[in-house]
Protein backbone atom coordinates (compact mmCIF):
# COMPACT_ATOMS: atom_id res chain seq x y z
CA UNK A 1 0.00 0.00 0.00
CA UNK A 2 1.38 3.42 -0.98
CA UNK A 3 2.26 5.47 2.12
CA UNK A 4 -0.05 8.53 2.20
CA UNK A 5 0.16 11.65 4.39
CA UNK A 6 -2.58 11.54 7.01
CA UNK A 7 -4.55 14.41 5.45
CA UNK A 8 -5.18 14.48 1.70
CA UNK A 9 -6.98 17.30 -0.16
CA UNK A 10 -8.01 17.17 -3.82
CA UNK A 11 -9.06 20.31 -5.68
CA UNK A 12 -10.61 20.29 -9.16
CA UNK A 13 -10.48 23.49 -11.19
CA UNK A 14 -11.26 24.58 -14.75
CA UNK A 15 -8.33 26.83 -15.76
CA UNK A 16 -4.90 27.84 -14.52
CA UNK A 17 -5.65 30.73 -12.12
CA UNK A 18 -8.90 29.46 -10.59
CA UNK A 19 -7.04 27.51 -7.92
CA UNK A 20 -5.16 30.58 -6.68
CA UNK A 21 -8.20 32.86 -6.80
CA UNK A 22 -10.51 30.45 -4.96
CA UNK A 23 -8.21 28.42 -2.73
CA UNK A 24 -4.70 29.89 -2.73
CA UNK A 25 -4.54 30.47 1.00
CA UNK A 26 -6.14 27.10 1.78
CA UNK A 27 -3.69 25.27 -0.46
CA UNK A 28 -0.71 27.13 1.01
CA UNK A 29 -1.85 26.42 4.56
CA UNK A 30 -2.34 22.70 4.12
CA UNK A 31 0.84 22.32 2.09
CA UNK A 32 2.75 24.09 4.88
CA UNK A 33 1.14 21.80 7.46
CA UNK A 34 2.29 18.67 5.61
CA UNK A 35 -1.03 17.59 4.14
CA UNK A 36 -1.04 16.17 0.62
CA UNK A 37 -2.53 18.85 -1.64
CA UNK A 38 -3.40 17.66 -5.14
CA UNK A 39 -4.70 20.04 -7.81
CA UNK A 40 -6.32 18.79 -11.01
CA UNK A 41 -6.83 21.50 -13.63
CA UNK A 42 -9.12 20.56 -16.53
CA UNK A 43 -7.91 22.87 -19.32
CA UNK A 44 -4.91 25.08 -20.12
CA UNK A 45 -7.04 28.22 -20.63
CA UNK A 46 -5.88 28.81 -24.18
CA UNK A 47 -8.97 30.92 -25.02
CA UNK A 48 -8.30 33.41 -22.27
CA UNK A 49 -7.67 37.10 -22.76
CA UNK A 50 -4.19 38.51 -22.04
CA UNK A 51 -3.62 41.51 -19.79
CA UNK A 52 0.03 42.55 -20.27
CA UNK A 53 0.54 44.28 -23.66
CA UNK A 54 3.92 42.63 -24.00
CA UNK A 55 2.19 39.22 -23.94
CA UNK A 56 -0.74 40.18 -26.19
CA UNK A 57 0.78 38.09 -29.00
CA UNK A 58 0.00 34.91 -27.07
CA UNK A 59 -3.07 32.96 -28.18
CA UNK A 60 -4.23 29.40 -28.71
CA UNK A 61 -1.74 26.63 -27.95
CA UNK A 62 1.04 29.16 -27.22
CA UNK A 63 -1.15 30.84 -24.59
CA UNK A 64 -2.04 27.46 -23.13
CA UNK A 65 1.63 26.56 -22.73
CA UNK A 66 2.36 29.98 -21.25
CA UNK A 67 -0.44 29.54 -18.73
CA UNK A 68 0.93 26.13 -17.80
CA UNK A 69 4.14 27.93 -16.91
CA UNK A 70 2.14 30.43 -14.88
CA UNK A 71 0.50 27.53 -13.06
CA UNK A 72 3.89 26.03 -12.21
CA UNK A 73 5.01 29.39 -10.80
CA UNK A 74 1.80 29.74 -8.80
CA UNK A 75 2.26 26.27 -7.31
CA UNK A 76 5.81 27.18 -6.29
CA UNK A 77 4.41 30.24 -4.52
CA UNK A 78 1.91 28.08 -2.64
CA UNK A 79 4.31 25.23 -1.87
CA UNK A 80 2.14 22.75 -3.78
CA UNK A 81 4.04 20.04 -5.63
CA UNK A 82 1.27 17.75 -6.89
CA UNK A 83 -0.65 19.41 -9.73
CA UNK A 84 -1.96 17.67 -12.80
CA UNK A 85 -3.89 18.37 -16.01
CA UNK A 86 -7.02 16.25 -16.42
CA UNK A 87 -6.18 13.52 -18.95
CA UNK A 88 -2.77 15.12 -19.56
CA UNK A 89 -1.85 18.62 -20.75
CA UNK A 90 -4.07 19.70 -23.65
CA UNK A 91 -6.46 16.75 -23.48
CA UNK A 92 -9.43 19.10 -23.00
CA UNK A 93 -9.60 22.52 -24.63
CA UNK A 94 -10.76 25.76 -23.06
CA UNK A 95 -14.44 26.15 -24.01
CA UNK A 96 -14.63 29.93 -23.96
CA UNK A 97 -17.31 31.97 -22.19
CA UNK A 98 -20.89 30.61 -22.18
CA UNK A 99 -22.78 31.17 -25.42
CA UNK A 100 -19.79 31.63 -27.71
CA UNK A 101 -19.27 29.40 -30.79
CA UNK A 102 -16.10 28.19 -29.00
CA UNK A 103 -18.43 26.08 -26.85
CA UNK A 104 -19.12 23.89 -29.91
CA UNK A 105 -15.47 22.98 -30.52
CA UNK A 106 -15.43 19.16 -30.35
CA UNK A 107 -12.06 19.29 -28.52
CA UNK A 108 -13.29 21.60 -25.79
CA UNK A 109 -14.04 20.51 -22.23
CA UNK A 110 -17.71 21.52 -22.51
CA UNK A 111 -18.11 18.87 -25.23
CA UNK A 112 -16.23 16.18 -23.30
CA UNK A 113 -17.84 12.82 -22.65
CA UNK A 114 -18.63 13.01 -18.93
CA UNK A 115 -17.65 9.47 -17.99
CA UNK A 116 -14.50 9.57 -20.11
CA UNK A 117 -13.39 12.79 -18.41
CA UNK A 118 -14.45 11.53 -14.99
CA UNK A 119 -12.47 8.35 -15.59
CA UNK A 120 -9.22 10.35 -15.65
CA UNK A 121 -10.14 11.83 -12.27
CA UNK A 122 -11.21 8.48 -10.79
CA UNK A 123 -7.66 7.24 -11.30
CA UNK A 124 -6.35 10.22 -9.33
CA UNK A 125 -8.91 9.68 -6.55
CA UNK A 126 -8.08 5.98 -6.20
CA UNK A 127 -4.37 6.83 -6.11
CA UNK A 128 -4.62 9.71 -3.63
CA UNK A 129 -7.61 8.54 -1.55
CA UNK A 130 -8.47 12.13 -0.52
CA UNK A 131 -10.58 12.84 2.56
CA UNK A 132 -11.71 16.18 1.11
CA UNK A 133 -12.65 17.19 -2.45
CA UNK A 134 -13.11 20.88 -3.31
CA UNK A 135 -14.77 22.11 -6.50
CA UNK A 136 -17.43 24.55 -7.75
CA UNK A 137 -21.20 24.45 -7.32
CA UNK A 138 -23.47 23.27 -10.15
CA UNK A 139 -23.29 26.69 -11.84
CA UNK A 140 -19.52 26.53 -11.78
CA UNK A 141 -19.56 29.52 -9.47
CA UNK A 142 -20.37 31.95 -12.27
CA UNK A 143 -21.68 30.00 -15.24
CA UNK A 144 -18.53 29.45 -17.26
CA UNK A 145 -18.88 26.17 -19.24
CA UNK A 146 -15.52 24.81 -18.06
CA UNK A 147 -16.41 25.55 -14.45
CA UNK A 148 -19.79 23.84 -14.78
CA UNK A 149 -18.12 20.85 -16.47
CA UNK A 150 -15.43 20.71 -13.78
CA UNK A 151 -18.21 20.47 -11.17
CA UNK A 152 -19.96 17.71 -13.12
CA UNK A 153 -16.78 15.73 -13.73
CA UNK A 154 -15.68 16.06 -10.10
CA UNK A 155 -18.98 14.82 -8.69
CA UNK A 156 -19.29 12.03 -11.29
CA UNK A 157 -15.74 10.90 -10.53
CA UNK A 158 -16.49 10.90 -6.79
CA UNK A 159 -19.54 8.72 -7.47
CA UNK A 160 -17.56 6.30 -9.64
CA UNK A 161 -14.66 6.17 -7.19
CA UNK A 162 -17.05 5.32 -4.35
CA UNK A 163 -18.17 2.32 -6.38
CA UNK A 164 -14.55 1.40 -7.02
CA UNK A 165 -13.49 1.40 -3.37
CA UNK A 166 -12.90 4.96 -2.17
CA UNK A 167 -15.78 7.15 -1.00
CA UNK A 168 -14.47 10.67 -0.40
CA UNK A 169 -15.56 11.55 3.17
CA UNK A 170 -16.23 15.24 2.49
CA UNK A 171 -17.06 17.18 -0.69
CA UNK A 172 -17.07 20.97 -0.57
CA UNK A 173 -18.05 23.82 -2.86
CA UNK A 174 -16.17 27.12 -3.02
CA UNK A 175 -18.30 29.79 -1.36
CA UNK A 176 -18.24 33.42 -0.20
CA UNK A 177 -20.77 34.49 2.46
CA UNK A 178 -22.85 37.37 1.10
CA UNK A 179 -22.29 39.64 4.16
CA UNK A 180 -18.52 39.14 3.79
CA UNK A 181 -18.66 40.02 0.11
CA UNK A 182 -20.87 43.07 0.73
CA UNK A 183 -18.57 44.41 3.44
CA UNK A 184 -15.50 43.89 1.24
CA UNK A 185 -17.09 45.74 -1.68
CA UNK A 186 -18.10 48.58 0.64
CA UNK A 187 -14.42 48.96 1.60
CA UNK A 188 -13.43 48.68 -2.06
CA UNK A 189 -15.71 51.60 -2.97
CA UNK A 190 -13.71 53.83 -0.64
CA UNK A 191 -10.35 52.47 -1.76
CA UNK A 192 -11.04 52.51 -5.52
CA UNK A 193 -9.56 55.98 -6.22
CA UNK A 194 -6.18 54.73 -4.97
CA UNK A 195 -6.20 51.59 -7.09
CA UNK A 196 -4.97 50.97 -10.65
CA UNK A 197 -8.51 49.99 -11.63
CA UNK A 198 -11.18 52.35 -12.91
CA UNK A 199 -14.26 50.39 -11.91
CA UNK A 200 -15.40 47.86 -9.35
CA UNK A 201 -17.09 44.56 -10.01
CA UNK A 202 -20.31 43.83 -8.11
CA UNK A 203 -21.02 41.37 -5.32
CA UNK A 204 -22.86 39.07 -7.70
CA UNK A 205 -19.86 38.98 -10.04
CA UNK A 206 -18.03 37.01 -7.33
CA UNK A 207 -18.44 33.27 -7.89
CA UNK A 208 -20.26 31.26 -5.23
CA UNK A 209 -21.80 34.02 -3.11
CA UNK A 210 -24.40 32.51 -0.75
CA UNK A 211 -26.12 33.20 2.57
CA UNK A 212 -24.01 32.75 5.70
CA UNK A 213 -26.07 29.71 6.74
CA UNK A 214 -24.70 27.63 3.85
CA UNK A 215 -21.07 28.21 4.77
CA UNK A 216 -19.84 25.39 7.02
CA UNK A 217 -16.06 25.91 6.97
CA UNK A 218 -13.89 29.00 6.85
CA UNK A 219 -10.13 28.87 6.45
CA UNK A 220 -8.34 31.91 7.86
CA UNK A 221 -5.49 32.33 5.41
CA UNK A 222 -4.10 35.56 6.86
CA UNK A 223 -0.75 33.87 7.45
CA UNK A 224 -0.70 32.90 3.78
CA UNK A 225 -1.91 36.19 2.26
CA UNK A 226 1.48 36.90 0.67
CA UNK A 227 1.65 33.41 -0.82
CA UNK A 228 -1.85 33.74 -2.27
CA UNK A 229 -1.08 37.16 -3.75
CA UNK A 230 2.17 35.85 -5.24
CA UNK A 231 0.34 32.88 -6.76
CA UNK A 232 -2.28 35.17 -8.28
CA UNK A 233 0.45 37.49 -9.63
CA UNK A 234 2.06 34.43 -11.23
CA UNK A 235 -1.03 34.22 -13.43
CA UNK A 236 -0.08 37.54 -14.99
CA UNK A 237 -1.93 36.98 -18.28
CA UNK A 238 -5.20 36.76 -16.33
CA UNK A 239 -4.86 38.67 -13.08
CA UNK A 240 -3.62 42.06 -11.92
CA UNK A 241 -3.13 42.27 -8.14
CA UNK A 242 -3.24 45.45 -6.03
CA UNK A 243 -3.61 43.97 -2.54
CA UNK A 244 -6.12 43.53 -0.98
CA UNK A 245 -7.81 43.65 -4.37
CA UNK A 246 -7.36 42.24 -7.86
CA UNK A 247 -8.88 42.43 -11.31
CA UNK A 248 -9.22 39.99 -14.17
CA UNK A 249 -8.82 41.06 -17.81
CA UNK A 250 -12.14 42.92 -17.51
CA UNK A 251 -10.30 45.39 -15.25
CA UNK A 252 -13.12 45.29 -12.67
CA UNK A 253 -11.68 45.48 -9.15
CA UNK A 254 -12.77 42.83 -6.68
CA UNK A 255 -11.65 41.78 -3.18
CA UNK A 256 -8.75 39.35 -2.80
CA UNK A 257 -10.10 37.18 0.01
CA UNK A 258 -7.51 35.63 2.31
CA UNK A 259 -10.17 33.88 4.36
CA UNK A 260 -11.67 31.22 2.12
CA UNK A 261 -15.07 29.64 2.64
CA UNK A 262 -16.67 26.28 1.92
CA UNK A 263 -20.08 24.64 1.85
CA UNK A 264 -20.13 20.93 2.74
CA UNK A 265 -22.34 19.16 0.21
CA UNK A 266 -21.45 15.52 0.85
CA UNK A 267 -20.33 13.62 3.91
CA UNK A 268 -20.16 14.54 7.55
CA UNK A 269 -21.31 18.08 8.25
CA UNK A 270 -19.46 20.09 10.86
CA UNK A 271 -20.87 21.31 14.18
CA UNK A 272 -21.31 25.05 13.63
CA UNK A 273 -18.68 26.97 11.60
CA UNK A 274 -15.52 24.82 11.43
CA UNK A 275 -12.04 26.20 10.72
CA UNK A 276 -10.47 23.10 9.19
CA UNK A 277 -11.51 21.27 6.01
CA UNK A 278 -10.65 17.99 7.77
CA UNK A 279 -12.63 18.79 10.94
CA UNK A 280 -14.16 15.64 12.38
CA UNK A 281 -12.64 13.36 9.76
CA UNK A 282 -10.58 10.49 11.09
CA UNK A 283 -7.18 10.08 9.47
CA UNK A 284 -7.58 7.15 7.13
CA UNK A 285 -5.05 4.93 5.47
Ligand SMILES: CC(=O)N[C@H]1[C@@H](O[C@@H]2[C@H](O)[C@H](O)[C@@H](O)[C@H](O)[C@H]2O)O[C@H](CO)[C@@H](O)[C@@H]1O
Pocket residue numbers: 015016017018045046047048049094095096097144238248249250251
Ligand atom coordinates in the same frame (compact mmCIF):
# COMPACT_ATOMS: atom_id res chain seq x y z
C1 LIG B 1 -11.41 33.32 -13.78
C2 LIG B 1 -11.75 32.55 -15.04
O1 LIG B 1 -12.46 31.55 -15.00
N1 LIG B 1 -11.24 33.04 -16.20
C3 LIG B 1 -11.51 32.37 -17.47
C4 LIG B 1 -12.44 33.25 -18.30
O2 LIG B 1 -11.75 34.49 -18.50
C5 LIG B 1 -12.64 35.61 -18.57
C6 LIG B 1 -13.04 35.88 -20.01
O3 LIG B 1 -11.88 36.03 -20.79
C7 LIG B 1 -13.90 37.13 -20.09
O4 LIG B 1 -14.18 37.38 -21.45
C8 LIG B 1 -13.18 38.34 -19.48
O5 LIG B 1 -14.06 39.45 -19.50
C9 LIG B 1 -12.79 38.05 -18.03
O6 LIG B 1 -12.07 39.14 -17.49
C10 LIG B 1 -11.89 36.80 -17.97
O7 LIG B 1 -11.56 36.49 -16.62
O8 LIG B 1 -12.71 32.62 -19.57
C11 LIG B 1 -11.52 32.34 -20.35
C12 LIG B 1 -11.98 31.74 -21.65
O9 LIG B 1 -12.69 30.52 -21.39
C13 LIG B 1 -10.58 31.43 -19.56
O10 LIG B 1 -9.40 31.18 -20.30
C14 LIG B 1 -10.21 32.11 -18.24
O11 LIG B 1 -9.35 31.27 -17.47
Ligand SMILES: [Zn+2]
Pocket residue numbers: 014015018144147
Ligand atom coordinates in the same frame (compact mmCIF):
# COMPACT_ATOMS: atom_id res chain seq x y z
ZN1 LIG C 1 -11.75 29.54 -14.75
